[in-house]
Amino acid sequence: IPPPRKWSHKHIVLVALIGSLVVNAITAAIFISISPAHISFSIENPTTIGNKVDQDTKYHNFTLVVNNSSPHTAVHYGALSAEIWYTEEAWVPAVADRRSLDNGTTQPPGKEARIDLSAEYWKSEQGSTPAESSNEKRSPPPAPADDKDWSNCTVLVMGSVWFKSKGWISTRSYDVRAQCSQVNFNTRGTFPCNN
Structure with a gap:
């Protein structure tokens, strides 16, 4: 040259x-x-546990399994919540226990996270509509007072995530939603989600 x-x-x-x-x-x-990592959701071992003190209260527990298939990108979770829809009009909110995540927010690259969620259902209080507040999230609608069949529920998982590559490059925040249909809280098993 x-x-x-x-x-x-x-x-x-x-x-x-x-x-x-x-x-x-x-x-x-x-x-x-x-670029965002591909994460997939499934639900494992949905169960219903009665309260020995209050027979009208039941706890519906499940494990949300999140698979991060990216070998280089970590997933950071902001908000994470779920709703259990036991009819087309009625649902109960589920609360996430984030202790299985690193620092309560991070899923390492190429790993699977198992996040326990629990929803509390009060049969006796479902006859009255919860108080509405302009600052609060929407409240679940009232349900009929009779016992519900929890064998064909839909679980809706919602969260805010961002992805971090090599510890220093971060993406913007993404809102993710996953819907898990035909979840049976009377039988243990694994139920895939559509995200």
């Missing part, structure tokens, strides 16, 4: 093409490294 002062037009075009290829390769590498 001749010195830069003696470059012909062909040399200049060749250097410009090589330079643009290098810039494109670096840009592609950055976008690939910060």
Whole structure:
């Protein structure tokens, strides 16, 4: 290659093409490294436990299994909640126990997280509508007073996540939703979710 002062037009075009290829390769590498990881959800071992003191209260527990298939990208969880829909109109909120995550927020790359969730159902209080507040999230609608069949529930999981690659490159926050249909709280098993 001749010195830069003696470059012909062909040399200049060749250097410009090589330079643009290098810039494109670096840009592609950055976008690939910060792209969101693929996470999939399923529900394991849904159970119903009665309260010995208060017969009208039941606890519906399940384990949310989140599989992070990315070998290089960690998942960080902001908000995480679930709703158990036991009819088309009635649901109960479920609370997540995030102790299984690193620092309560992080799922390492290529790992599976098991997050326990629990919903409390008060049969005797379902006849009255909960108080509404402009600052609060929506409340579950009242349910009929009779015993409910918990063998065909839909579990809706909602969360806010962001992804971190190599500990220093972070994506924006994403809202994720997963719906798990035909979850049976009377039988232990695994139920896949559509996300």
